[in-house]
Amino acid sequence: MRGTILKRAKGSWTIIIDVGKHPDGRRKQQWITVKGSKRDAERRLAEVLNKVNGGLYIRPSKDTLGSFLDTWLRDHISTRVRPTTLDGYRWRARSIIKALGHHRLCDLEPRHIQAYHRSKLDEGLSPATIVKHHNHLSRIKRVSSGNNWLVDGSYILPRLLVVLMLVF
Template identity: 30%
Template structure:
């Protein structure tokens, strides 16, 4: 018959065969959704009591069975679905998911969560930085996840806090020069999305912003465009969502050539609507498919690749048209504050840092202007 345990000894008892047994509750397994209990054995009651005390001490220090058994990869995926997903935008969730799947899990995922050290993280980030990747976002996602691990008592402290972010190689944005931009628009005019590429080049719209435009967002009388929504793919479906920041929701004056391109596009869309009246879905999109539904971003990228190939231009992304717009505006003397408002940047420092490659040329131009103004006078 098993002996009853004394008060204050936890779950310790002696089996009929004389072996002493102790059980310690180590919390709840968030992965398998079950309570974790560790069973300890010893020849004497004192031996088991020592083991129970040690296990309890480890529990107080955050060294639970759960933290020892799960890997960093398992924890990151659990955190992403249970904590991050309900609190962040779908687009941000997809970004986090890609960061975990493509970077954090391959680099750190096989390590045990409670064995992850600042040195592991530093080595990982250094390697990523050497490959040219900007690592600040990787560290921020990892640090946020590990903060939750601390709150859940899975680890004692967050090892990502002690890590320095290595400086990445400066990413050079691709853009077209003025002659290339004119060539691009000439070849784009041969496609059914010529107005899309014209507007993107003229005011630097993101692809999602351009495809999210509806006709009531265009004020032809005042010559302005309102960015009120963006088109995103969420769970496989194209969906309209509001801009990510307050500054991204903006009003942009349009140059005349882009207004004329939009007028012609609306006329051509009306013809398509009439020809396809039996299948047309009136949704009001400026850049719609041949049946009125939102244009698929993948199709736009295919058209872009064809234009670049036919025009013998560098292989750009759609986003590089935005960089082209910004670079051309800066080169023509547009002040950074106006550029920030046009592009919908949240901070002016983002505008300046992103397009710093144009600044030296502007400084040279400013010096030449000062020379033209005072040089001849001073040399008399």
């Protein structure tokens, strides 16, 4: 594979790489904007070309966590679980969508999920419920990464640290 670097505005460069061919024979190209110096653009080009040549490059998706979660519940979960279980999934999904639904799947970071966990603890949810929310996110991650909707293994779930209260 090969790539090209074009100068755009001051301090902005565009990388154009070939990532394969369409079924009709046309070239598939990915355009990536890099802010900084030409050297930064050259480094980024080398990184992306290594991933393309190694078969590890996945084009960034514009899907948000909210839209993916809706699709996942409708297409994958609704046919596999009982209606009462589905209600619990929908309740957790509404909570997740409200807090994290606007993030693109490829832009979701561990700090977003940790902030979500913290906010749920502050709202008074029990640690067991937060573990269920975490498991929900973990399952979503497995499905989305298995279908190549994530980039470079992004959306790494943070370790869940839950303090259990013992009552005597």
